[in-house]
Amino acid sequence: NAGVMQNPRHLVRRRGQEARLRCSPMKGHSHVYWYRQLPEEGLKFMVYLQKENIIDESGMPKERFSAEFPKEGPSILRIQQVVRGDSAAYFCASSPRDRAMLDTEAFFGQGTRLTVV
Amino acid sequence: DAKTTQPPSMDCAEGRAANLPCNHSTISGNEYVYWYRQIHSQGPQYIIHGLKNNETNEMASLIITEDRKSSTLILPHATLRDTAVYYCIVRVRGETSGSRLTFGEGTQLTVNP
Numbered sequence: 001n002a003g004v005m006q007n008p009r010h011l012v013r014r015r016g017q018e019a020r021l022r023c024s025p026m027k028g029h030s031h032v033y034w035y036r037q038l039p040e041e042g043l044k045f046m047v048y049l050q051k052e053n054i055i056d057e058s059g060m061p062k063e064r065f066s067a068e069f070p071k072e073g074p075s076i077l078r079i080q081q082v083v084r085g086d087s088a089a090y091f092c093a094s095s096p097r098d099r100a101m102l103d104t105e106a107f108f109g110q111g112t113r114l115t116v117v
Numbered sequence: 118d119a120k121t122t123q124p125p126s127m128d129c130a131e132g133r134a135a136n137l138p139c140n141h142s143t144i145s146g147n148e149y150v151y152w153y154r155q156i157h158s159q160g161p162q163y164i165i166h167g168l169k170n171n172e173t174n175e176m177a178s179l180i181i182t183e184d185r186k187s188s189t190l191i192l193p194h195a196t197l198r199d200t201a202v203y204y205c206i207v208r209v210r211g212e213t214s215g216s217r218l219t220f221g222e223g224t225q226l227t228v229n230p
Contacts, residue, residue: 004160035220042204042220043161091160108160 003027004094004109005074012115019079019086021112025094032075034067037089037111049075082116089113121205126225129199135192137224139205142186147209150181151218152190154201161204161220164190195228202226 003026013019025032034046036059048056049069060067064082069075079086093108122140129135141150151166165172165179167188172179178191192199202223 042222043155043218044220045218089158093160108162110160111158 004092004107006090006092006109006112008112009110010113010115012117013082014117015083016081019082019114019116021077021079021090021092021114022074023077023092023094023109024074025092026096026107029094029096031095032069033093033095034075034077035091035093035108037091039088043091046077079114082114084116087114087116121207121221123203123205123221123224125222126227128227128229129192129195131197131228131230132194135190135195135199135226135228137190137192137203137205137226138187139190140187141205141207144185144207145209148207149209150179150185150188151206151208152177152179153204153206153218153220154199155204155223156198156201164203195226197228197230200226200228 005024007022011019023032030051032049035043036046037043045059047054047060047067049067051069052071064080066078075092077090089111091108091111120143127137149166149168152164153161154164155161165174165177167179167181169181169185171181179188180191181188190203202225204220204223206218206220
């Protein structure tokens, strides 16, 4: 797990502000997945990205949420005009190739805990 | 992906084997059984996976019934650090749509001293 770096670990935002969550995949990994875990719930898939491409965003809310994974730099999950219901833990995972199941070839980061006040 | 059913919670004494059941009666022939765990406030951790044969690694053993409708994750000698939520997931391996996983509610395993 230590190989996937997420920052910040904790983020506090006031309602209406923007939240930017960053995920640096493991070295050599070109596929990134974002998951959200609401309080007392299981993880829910949000989006799957490869470098410069969004492959599957079926789990992303239709408004205010966006994700990118540029050619250089970390993947960014952006939440505009945050509301209290966005308070959750956001996890990123990475894998080296698209056909790799999330097993030994993919790893999760420690997450970013977003609190909206 | 097939739906799974797990007990919400289980207890186990430290040093004893922890046997975590999972029902997946609608599993398809090409779906694998995966187990992950999430220790409090950490990211999920892969444990083991299998198709139809029993599997063992340094962390656990996976026993899949012959009809593949259920499986059991076995932690042979549970320690306090094994206290976590354990997720059983079934899905097709290597889908080109991406390796996203569908996490259910899982089983909260508490290992007691």
